[in-house]
Amino acid sequence: MASFKIEGGHKLNGTITPQGAKNEVLQILCAVLLTPEKVTIHNVPDIIDVNKLIFILGELGVKVNKLSSNSYEFQADKVNLEYLESSDFKRDGSSLRGSIMIVGPLLARFGKGYIPKPGGDKIGRRRLDTHFEGFINLGAKFRYNKEDKFYGVEADELFGTDMLLDEASVTGTANILMASVLAKGTTTIYNAACEPYIQQLCKMLNLMGANITGVGSNLLTITGVDSLGGCEHRVLPDMIEIGSWIGVAVMTRSELTIKNVSWENLGQIPDIFRKLGIQFEKRGDDIYIPEQESYEIQNYIDGSVLTIADAPWPGFTPDLLSIVLVIATQAKGTVLIHQKMFESRLFFVDKLIDMGAKVILCDPHRATVIGQNFQSSLKSTTMTSPDIRAGISLLIAALSATGTSTIHNIEQIDRGYENIEARLKSIGAKIERINN
Incomplete structure (x- = not known):
């Protein structure tokens, strides 16, 4: 069983082409x-x-x-x-x-x-x-x-x-x-x-x-x-991987270009990230994400707390809720994450809490995230990947954290992400695969 050793806190830079879906x-x-x-x-x-x-x-x-x-x-x-x-x-x-x-x-x-x-x-x-x-x-x-x-x-x-x-x-x-x-x-x-x-x-x-x-x-x-x-x-580019790379850029406060994303097939994904305060540009069929020191969650017009929930297409995909949750930990503001479709998908938040995130797990389907606006960075820890999407979310958290984190059971991440450590290294990440 392999593990990742991740030295967090480094800014990244470069270009990524998403894998097939x-x-x-x-x-x-x-x-x-x-x-x-x-x-x-x-x-x-x-x-x-x-x-x-x-x-x-x-x-x-x-x-x-x-x-x-x-x-x-x-x-x-x-x-x-x-x-x-x-x-x-x-x-x-x-x-x-x-x-x-x-x-x-x-x-x-x-x-x-x-x-x-x-x-x-x-x-x-x-x-x-x-x-x-x-x-x-x-x-x-x-x-x-x-x-x-x-x-x-x-x-x-x-x-x-x-x-x-x-x-x-x-x-x-x-x-x-x-x-x-x-x-x-x-x-x-x-x-x-x-x-x-x-x-x-x-x-x-x-x-x-x-x-x-x-x-x-x-x-x-x-x-x-x-x-x-x-x-x-x-095969189309993988919209879940595209959302994951946006998460990598934002959490590490890095400049990143994601190539050939098939914009017309992204649905609500760009709008949801914008509601989290994330800036990016459409450049042809690419997404350009500038380096941004902070991002502020938009409340509803009446001032109430934003809720991000999954739904069948053209609703927001459940596969990106874990990544949205991690991004929200360092946003300015508060958001409610409502995972309607799978009752065990939010259970990875205890790892984020261990890292210093302010997350309240309301029930198996809902979590309130109180963003820290990078005032208090996440701390490194040792954790285990429970599934593909939680695994990549924990990896994103580790890339932004202070210190060196270890993620076990990374075969779960390998199930959905092609050659992830080499691609992260290509944009400056400090990550190492350890075969136990």
Whole structure:
């Protein structure tokens, strides 16, 4: 198990290019199972979760050809369905939550899909009901082996139907979408997630020959087709990583340029950071963040305390709330962070309190942050990363702290951030990876 040793308190400077979007690429990779033809994907991030899914695809019999460091070619012309019932798959699939999204494509093309109970971040309950209810609506039979914690769906044929999702689940929408593109007739998915990542999946599927309309809205209409072909697709830059680099710049009071951010796909992210008092400029498709000695949280017009809450797109993404919380610890003013979607995601604040932050955890979903306006800097400490987003937030806190901090269990950070220490070093950070 590896650790980071971080010497905080140094100003950084330079240019960063964000990696490909983790939450998009996990969907896109699963979609290669829908066709026997070649699919080329560019801007694939080299991170643990993505590499695990590529490994699973390889074990399933998908031909994987790495064209360059971030480009791959896939061909699922000889899929090994026996792997799905093996003990190897039970081990491999259970280590990655994103593996749930192979079920929809396998069900659509081969009439069956299985998955062990998937792993991932321990950030609260993340139920799978939306996925399987969608498959059942399309005509699949569901089974669950309680002893092995193994899920399965089977169908001789899928039939289009109208469905209203019980929640706007991103992975649920992606899975049902991939199952319905080869179903007989027309499917409508209402209360569908409409994140840019879902829009990207729809665009890719349409390039492959699918017939999906309503892209970008919460009502998708899918007219089933007989088969899909190959395509070439480029993954968007990761909006969560972009928000993370803004956090790095602000907390270290550094000047930083983030390249090629795809501004039109950032949604409310720029506005939320502006409400925290952070200055930045749009320069072409880049974000330029000047060095700023302080930033003041904007209250509401009536003077009441600002609340930043997560919500399904186009609301603010829950994946950035941890970073917003850390940034707020050194702002001027007070903010209420309301994490609605995951009840364990705010539990990392005890580490920030140990570092000297003024945070009141009101309940599992809400925290009040009283900013210190850099009057009292955070102090170094030793901590453990509980999940991807809390991990990067603690790393940002450590970069701004006085003294040298240690973060254990950094594999959690590696799951979502490509080569993070080398990229931080390139802009002047004092960080070292220690393999214990």
